[in-house]
Amino acid sequence: xxxxxxxxxxxxxxxxxxxxxxxxxxxxxxxxxxxxxxxxxxxxxxxxxxxxxxxxxxxxxxxxxxxxxxxxxxxxxxxxxxxxxxxxxxxxxxxxxxxxxxxxxxxxxxxxxxxxxxxxxxxxxxxxxxxxxxxxxxxxxxxxxxxxxxxxxxxxxxxxxxxxxxxxxxxxxxxxxxxxxxxxxxxxxxxxxxxxxxxxxxxxxxxxxxxxxxxxxxxxxxxxxxxxxxxxxxxxxxxxxxxxxxxxxxxxxxxxxxxxxxxxxxxxxxxxxxxxxxxxxxxxxxxxxxxxxxxxxxxxxxxxxxxxxxxxxxxxxxxxxxxxxxxxxxxxxxxxxxxxxxxxxxxxxxxxxxxxxxxxxxxxxxxxxxxxxxxxxxxxxxxxxxxxxxxxxxxxxxxxxxxxxxxxxxxxxxxxxxxxxxxxxxxxxxxxxxxxxxxxxxxxxxxxxxxxxxxxxxxxxxxxxxxxxxxxxxxxxxxxxxxxxxxxxxxxxxxxxxxxxxxxxxxxxxxxxxxxxxxxxxxxxxxxxxxxxxxxxxxxxxxxxxxxxxxxxxxxxxxxxxxxxxxxxxxxxxxxxxxxxxxxxxxxxxxxxxxxxxxxxxxxxxxxxxxxxxxxxxxxxxxxxxxxxxxxxxxxxxxxxxxxxxxxxxxxxxxxxxxxxxxxxxxxxxxxxxxxxxxxxxxxxxxxxxxxxxxxxxxxxxxxxxxxxxxxxxxxxxxxxxxxxxxxxxxxxxxxxxxxxxxxxxxxxxxxxxxxxxxxxxxxxxxxxxxxxxxxxxxxxxxxxxxxxxxxxxxxxxxxxxxxxxxxxxxxxxxxxxxxxxxxxxxxxxxxxxxxxxxxxxxxxxxxxxxxxxxxxxxxxxxxxxxxxxxxxxxxxxxxx
Amino acid sequence: xxxxxxxxxxxxxxxxxxxxxxxxxxxxxxxxxxxxxxxxxxxxxxxxxxxxxxxxxxxxxxxxxxxxxxxxxxxxxxxxxxxxxxxxxxxxxxxx
Numbered sequence: 004x005x006x007x008x009x010x011x012x013x014x015x016x017x018x019x020x021x022x023x024x025x026x027x028x029x030x031x032x033x034x035x036x037x038x039x040x041x042x043x044x045x046x047x048x049x050x051x052x053x054x055x056x057x058x059x060x061x062x063x064x065x066x067x068x069x070x071x072x073x074x075x076x077x078x079x080x081x082x083x084x085x086x087x088x089x090x091x092x093x094x095x096x097x098x099x100x101x102x103x104x105x106x107x108x109x110x111x112x113x114x115x116x117x118x119x120x121x122x123x124x125x126x127x128x129x130x131x132x133x134x135x136x137x138x139x140x141x142x143x144x145x146x147x148x149x150x151x152x153x154x155x156x157x158x159x160x161x162x163x164x165x166x167x168x169x170x171x172x173x174x175x176x177x178x179x180x181x182x183x184x185x186x187x188x189x190x191x192x193x194x195x196x197x198x199x200x201x202x203x204x205x206x207x208x209x210x211x212x213x214x215x216x217x218x219x220x221x222x223x224x225x226x227x228x229x230x231x232x233x234x235x236x237x238x239x240x241x242x243x244x245x246x247x248x249x250x251x252x253x254x255x256x257x258x259x260x261x262x263x264x265x266x267x268x269x270x271x272x273x274x275x276x277x278x279x280x281x282x283x284x285x286x287x288x289x290x291x292x293x294x295x296x297x298x299x300x301x302x303x304x305x306x307x308x309x310x311x312x313x314x315x316x317x318x319x320x321x322x323x324x325x326x327x328x329x330x331x332x333x334x335x336x337x338x339x340x341x342x343x344x345x346x347x348x349x350x351x352x353x354x355x356x357x358x359x360x361x362x363x364x365x366x367x368x369x370x371x372x373x374x375x376x377x378x379x380x381x382x383x384x385x386x387x388x389x390x391x392x393x394x395x396x397x398x399x400x401x402x403x404x405x406x407x408x409x410x411x412x413x414x415x416x417x418x419x420x421x422x423x424x425x426x427x428x429x430x431x432x433x434x435x436x437x438x439x440x441x442x443x444x445x446x447x448x449x450x451x452x453x454x455x456x457x458x459x460x461x462x463x464x465x466x467x468x469x470x471x472x473x474x475x476x477x478x479x480x481x482x483x484x485x486x487x488x489x490x491x492x493x494x495x496x497x498x499x500x501x502x503x504x505x506x507x508x509x510x511x512x513x514x515x516x517x518x519x520x521x522x523x524x525x526x527x528x529x530x531x532x533x534x535x536x537x538x539x540x541x542x543x544x545x546x547x548x549x550x551x552x553x554x555x556x557x558x559x560x561x562x563x564x565x566x567x568x569x570x571x572x573x574x575x576x577x578x579x580x581x582x583x584x585x586x587x588x589x590x591x592x593x594x595x596x597x598x599x600x601x602x603x604x605x606x607x608x609x610x611x612x613x614x615x616x617x618x619x620x621x622x623x624x625x626x627x628x629x630x631x632x633x634x635x636x637x638x639x640x641x642x643x644x645x646x647x648x649x650x651x652x653x654x655x656x657x658x659x660x661x662x663x664x665x666x667x668x669x670x671x672x673x674x675x676x677x678x679x680x681x682x683x684x685x686x687x688x689x690x691x692x693x694x695x696x697x698x699x700x701x702x703x704x705x706x707x708x709x710x711x712x713x714x715x716x717x718x719x720x721x722x723x724x725x726x727x728x729x730x731x732x733x734x735x736x737x738x739x740x741x742x743x744x745x746x747x748x749x750x751x752x753x754x755x756x757x758x759x760x761x762x763x764x765x766x767x768x769x770x771x772x773x774x775x776x777x778x779x780x781x782x783x784x785x786x787x788x789x790x791x792x793x794x795x796x797x798x799x800x801x802x803x804x805x806x807x808x809x810x811x812x813x814x815x816x817x818x819x820x821x822x823x824x825x826x827x828x829x830x831x832x833x834x835x836x837x838x839x840x841x842x843x844x845x846x847x848x849x850x851x852x853x854x855x856x857x858x859x860x861x862x863x864x865x866x867x868x869x870x871x872x873x874x875x876x877x878x879x880x881x882x883x884x
Numbered sequence: 885x886x887x888x889x890x891x892x893x894x895x896x897x898x899x900x901x902x903x904x905x906x907x908x909x910x911x912x913x914x915x916x917x918x919x920x921x922x923x924x925x926x927x928x929x930x931x932x933x934x935x936x937x938x939x940x941x942x943x944x945x946x947x948x949x950x951x952x953x954x955x956x957x958x959x960x961x962x963x964x965x966x967x968x969x970x971x972x973x974x975x976x977x978x979x980x
């Protein structure tokens with residue numbers, strides 16, 4: 004062992020101070036010689052000085068390493084000599100590795116990286132146990148959010164943590180340095196005062212707020228900005244500290260900018276942070292601090308040193324059975340919080356797995372392609388191999404040499420792949436839904452490591468075939484056959500063909516994925532949402548800021564607003580509603596239906612102005628919609644959706660039936676019409692019973708305004724002016740999310756869009772690579788059989804026959820590839836079925852179309868080299884021997 | 885072993901080692917220089933020998949070697965082994 008270390012030291016020294024060692028050796032030997040000459044000149048000669056030196060030197064050198072280094076240089080030279088060949092391979096690998104790196108950077112950001120806070124392993128996230136996708140409306144579907152009173156109870160009761168932090172989202176906020184210049188749609192978080200201290204988040208400049216700032220009685224109106232927001236929107240101006248700004252119209256003082264690495268905890272909203280007790284001021288919805296019915300806070304805590312999650316869990320289980328403030332349908336649980344909250348993780352986790360699978364296939368294809376390219380070149384290098392062997396190169400050495408070449412290629416491909424992955428970041432951010440904006444998907448060390456590993460694995464994958472071939476040639480003793488260009492045994496092509504079969508099969512699978520996702524997206528777009536979303540603009544209003552005490556005031560505001568907005572040019576109709584389409588929140592009412600005993604609780608209602616149904620283009624099934632007749636004085640009226648009619652008036656005519664809210668039996672509501680069901684939020688959901696109530700008879704706060712415009716041209720014009728018009732009516736309304744319903748839809752189905760777009764890119768790349776593979780194989784085939792083709796032509800084969808002969812070779816490869824691909828689709832379909840909207844099981848037609856399409860494209864790729872083969876001039880072909 | 889023995893006498897340089905072995909063996913053993921220096925260097929690597937540089941009277945750099953503890957132990961072991969071997973060989977040769 005010691006010897007090893009000493010040897011290593013010497014060798015390292017030899018690397019660094021070679022000259023010194025050389026001199027030492029020379030001095031030592033020449034001294035010997037000198038003494039010899041002086042004392043015993045007659046004795047036998049000294050021997051070969053150089054040889055002695057050589058023997059001594061051997062001890063210093065990393066023989067292996069230097070040999071390998073020589074191989075590396077030699078390999079690089081060989082690759083350099085065929086630049087196009089090399090470039091093609093590197094490019095192919097870079098595409099494969101880059102795609103993997105890009106997807107992996109997302110995975111790293113969501114799954115692998117710890118939060119950039121102090122000791123992330125101590126963090127615990129509190130959630131409700133075992134609840135996903137519940138249909139119970141009284142509890143939020145999100146298992147991570149809790150009410151403020153519950154947070155307080157936990158904070159007081161839980162002793163295994165050093166502290167608990169509450170985090171609430173504040174989405175769609177607007178930020179302004181001055182009142183008139185606003186940035187809309189920024190999103191931050193409302194956090195308890197201990198947020199920065201407990202998590203250990205440092206500030207870039209200024210200070211963080213603390214518990215004192217966040218006092219319940221008089222919280223300081225302060226905010227901390229994120230580094231990214233500060234840099235992008237404020238140009239990194241240090242002077243912003245201490246400045247008064249407006250957050251959604253409320254004056255706040257900026258006291259700090261968070262350090263660069265902090266992007267929030269993986270829930271949405273990483274632009275800014277404000278103290279929890281400012282909630283009544285900055286977040287609509289009244290004072291939520293004493294409202295135990297409204298869950299909106301996420302809770303993360305830091306364990307006391309030495310306390311395990313299990314201990315915290317045990318305490319939490321006991322505690323949750325004692326809590327009475329909130330109806331806990333299930334026990335609470337503590338999970339590791341080192342990676343932050345998992346909402347994107349849960350939402351996109353499985354999609355990412357699918358994409359990761361797809362990039363894996365893509366890389367596999369690239370490897371197969373590269374392997375066949377290398378194999379093709381192997382033919383040309385047969386003679387080199389034979390000569391090498393004749394000169395005494397061992398098989399192991401030969402294999403090593405080829406493997407090193409593969410590694411060089413993979414290394415270059417990996418480097419370029421990293422560049423591609425970095426470039427793909429922009430693309431991902433563009434196609435990814437907004438919520439990814441807060442995710443830091445930069446290339447971190449995980450991605451780097453991953454890329455290195457992938458490159459290495461790729462080198463083994465694609466290097467295997469040519470290396471095997473090399474050793475095979477070595478055995479055959481290539482010299483004797485190398486000079487002849489006739490084809491040898493058909494097995495020589497077997498490997499090549501197998502590689503192309505793999506590529507075609509994988510490209511079929513990738514293309515199928517792309518088509519299936521694309522179809523699913525198309526079905527989502529073409530689904531009948533029950534309304535006409537073309538030419539409709541919606542805006543979300545902050546009517547809460549109006550601070551009206553009674554509902555009639557809202558009615559007056561609605562009238563003023565409708566009058567002003569409908570005066571805009573190109574407007575067909577305007578309406579306001581308590582719930583807009585594609586916004587997803589509802590008021591509910593507990594009602595009795597005439598003649599039916601049971602109470603319907605949580606009936607969804609939507610208070611709308613008279614023209615709402617017309618503005619949205621909701622189709623009438625029976626009866627009529629609201630008109631001027633439904634004035635406040637007239638009998639109360641409602642329009643219901645088909646789901647309502649189906650659920651409670653099955654087989655009867657719902658029009659004319661009556662229902663009333665609990666306690667208002669004396670003022671029944673008459674159903675005057677039935678309209679089509681409409682999708683509200685998730686296009687996948689089934690429609691629930693819903694009643695539209697006229698705002699004039701049921702005055703109240705409305706949240707949305709909708710405009711139907713005449714044409715696309717008018718759309719653009721109105722888009723730009725509608726915001727100002729609303730502000731002119733009342734500047735407190737502060738419209739946000741002014742967008743067309745098409746845009747709203749895109750937002751809602753963003754996951755499907757993401758999958759469809761990225762898989763489309765992969766599908767296209769896959770087809771490209773496989774065509775390239777077929778083209779390469781056939782070209783190689785033709786090139787190496789020029790002589791044979793020449794002879795065939797010389798003895799009377801017609802060009803057409805030759806053409807067909809070559810094409811047949813292509814079919815032999817492509818057809819089994821497509822067949823295997825179809826098998827892959829059938830097997831893989833189950834895996835991605837859950838991502839598809841209304842997947843219709845085995846879609847034979849689609850599969851056939853994909854298979855046919857690839858078959859055609861691949862054969863097209865083979866057509867050109869085949870034509871070249873048919874045009875071979877027999878004389879030239881034979882002469883070239 | 886011979887080299888180790890030669891060095892065990894104290895600090896010596898390569899030429900002296902060769903000469904000493906040559907002289908002591910009464911000119912029956914001659915150490916090839918071609919084998920001597922690689923052997924010296926190898927022994928040094930294995931930690932049997934230490935070396936240092938000095939300057940001779942003729943103003944040349946001289947590398948001289950010294951036995952280390954390991955080297956001494958090794959020499960003893962080698963000697964014992966050699967004695968056993970020669971003794972055994974002698975017994976075989978002298979048996980009748």
